[in-house]
Amino acid sequence: MxxxxxxxxxxxxxxxxxxxxxxxxxxxxxxxxxxxxxxxxxxxDEDVATAVHSGGVLGCVSALRLLGLWIPPGYTDLHIRRSKALRNSGAPGCRPLRGRPLPTSSAVDPAVYALACAARCMKAEDWIATCDSYLKLRRIDVEELRSDIAPFGGAGVDALLDKTDGRSQSGTESIARVRFRALGFKVVVQPAVDYRIYQGHADLRIGKLLLECDSARFHNQAKDRGNDYTRDRKALVGGWQSMRFAFHHVLHEWDEIVEDVRAYARDDRHRIRSRRAKEALARSRQIDAIGDY
Incomplete structure (x- = not known):
């Protein structure tokens, strides 16, 4: 249907x-x-009907949002992939970087094809974050996505896929990871942490500095914030240091975040040198090895 x-x-x-x-x-x-x-x-769905009425199908960023993938703020336009017969009737519409256009036989483009089109319309870091969301949602690895998108992608898309990570738990985390690595930081994704009362994962880690990237979805309620405070306290006792920020900080205060991380790392305070920090790292690796969390 x-x-x-x-x-x-x-x-x-x-x-x-x-x-x-x-x-x-x-x-x-x-x-x-x-x-x-x-x-x-x-x-x-009104967006789907509008896309079809205007001579195409819902595609690109709009299709990805409808399909449940995380889309960063700022992409408010309706993205339409026009049918071949109507492509010259107005705006050309969205299209992938290479390959023959798929027939407009369904009202909404499939996710992989929409991702290929979105590589033209989204900033690189935003596209990577949306791919992270796709990998997590579909529970597949990046090589499967690489194979599926290859007919429509090209070298540029392939290079961006090298920066994706399906372990990411939020768009905030994805964008922070991409940016910190671009600055030369060695970033560990979803490091295991023994919080004493339970075992879990932080979002990112640079040395012994845990970076917690709070999304609005999971960190807005009082119960969630209380859990965050407990995690930070237990992590500190366990040999880690924590720095926590929300998406609006990443969006509007990124330079300040970077300066704070650099200031902390400038005197090598992030280095894992103390006995307690080394024990925390060993426990983290042990938890990851046995999957005990």
């Missing part, structure tokens, strides 16, 4: 809609013609 309440004539025919029934459904307002052979029902 059609995607998100938008259907082709052939899909409706499979449901028993002959020409007479189709006309009655349109007259009753149960179906609305969008363009030739495409119809929207009463429960349709």
């Amino acid at each position: 059609g995607d998100y309440g938008v259907h082709t004539r052939w899909e409706l025919a499979e449901l028993g809609y002959d020409r007479a029934l189709l006309r009655r459904a349109i007259t009753a307002g149960d179906l609305t013609p969008l363009r030739r052979d495409w119809y929207a029902d009463r429960m349709c």
Whole structure:
């Protein structure tokens, strides 16, 4: 059946809609013609219907958002991939970096193809973060995505995929990781931490400095913040240091974050040299090795 309440004539025919029934459904307002052979029902997604009505399908960033992937702020435009027949009727629409365009046979582009198109429309770090979200959501590794996207990607996409990491738990973490590594920091992703009361993971680690990247989704409630305070306290006792920031800090105060991390690392305070820090690192590696968390 059609995607998100938008259907082709052939899909409706499979449901028993002959020409007479189709006309009655349109007259009753149960179906609305969008363009030739495409119809929207009463429960349709408005963005999908708009994309089809304008001569294409929902694609690129808009499709990825609809499919449940994390999209950074700032991408508010409707992204449409236009059908071949209508591509010259106005704006060209979104397209991948290479390869022949897929037929516009479904109202919403599949995720991999939408990712290929989004590589044109998104900033590199944002695209990497969205790929992290895809890897985590689909529970696949990057090599599977690399294989799937290869017909539409190219060398540029392949290089960006080298920077993805499906272990990332939030877009905040993904963007922070990409930026810190670009600055030359050696960043460990999702390091295991023995918090004494339980074992878990921090978001990122530079030496003995744990970087906690708080997303609004999981760190806004009082209970969540209380857990964060406990983690920071137990990590400190266990030989680590913690620095915590939210997405709005990454978005608006990044230079200050970098200066703080550099100031901490400038005197080698992040180095794992003390007995307690070495014990904490050994325990972290042990937990990762046995999967005991």
